[in-house]
Amino acid sequence: MEHLPSWLLTQTAAHAGRLVTERFAEVGARGYHYRLLETLLGGPASQAELGRRTGIHLSDMVAVLNELTADGYVERSPDPADKRRNVVTITDRGRERAAELAARAEAIQDELLTPLTAAERAELVRLLSLLRKGAAPA
Amino acid sequence: MEHLPSWLLTQTAAHAGRLVTERFAEVGARGYHYRLLETLLGGPASQAELGRRTGIHLSDMVAVLNELTADGYVERSPDPADKRRNVVTITDRGRERAAELAARAEAIQDELLTPLTAAERAELVRLLSLLRKGAAPA
DNA sequence: CGACTAACGTTAGGTGGACTAACGTTAGTC
């Protein structure tokens, strides 16, 4: 069983997930928060668009945006051009939060990848990216 | 964010997890079932020992063994040498089930790793194994 | 031999990520 790539993937991802959960929990955040704030640094977007970019399901998006809005990290406003949509915008406070979480995310990578050399890290990223492409319509 | 190894890991693991869930659900199984049956092929063991070998938490172990026992794949009996313990044994029916799930697991690897060459697959396994060792006391 | 600690197994519950289904409003097309 330990020879199975899917097993190795899910076990190492569980380890990565624990690191992410622990380090973000130290500042009252979760993985979804980081994912959304990072995406919004690229500019305002609708909830549906954010869902497409981040992989967060629309039903979960509502809850996460509620949390980020309550904490003042993002703002939601109706799109005057299309009343079906909200436009979600990051706030200054949200930019700071994104920077804080990004720093934590980088530290997590270092911790996670400690057993690997720099060349091995690059190769791992390359191989995982190939697998990601193979799973595109996720 | 897409450059982060932890992100790539969790996204590819989610993809692997979906494949595992879908393929096993086709025959009414889950990942924990396969993990336990595979481990029991190595001989009878206590629940605590099974927990240590598989990484399945003891509280989840109870539920999974209940399911496998109900379906006739394993048997539980008290250990005469130590009444605190149960001894869990795979049945003939369980061996067949393990073989069926192992075949599915191999097919999942092929599907998951389609974008990679044989050399790349070996390298991915090597790199992930290194990361697993780095997270040993999980 | 009783007190204490640890192992074992069970029950009950929680978390986070991921997902489904149904609904009401809005926009675009025919």
Add this chain to the structure above:
DNA sequence: GACTAACGTTAGTCCACCTAACGTTAGTCG
């Protein structure tokens, strides 16, 4: 105006993973 699709929301499920508390049993120690 009817129809279809997009958008956002609500309510829920599933799975892997995890914590806490409890009762029974076994081993150690004074």
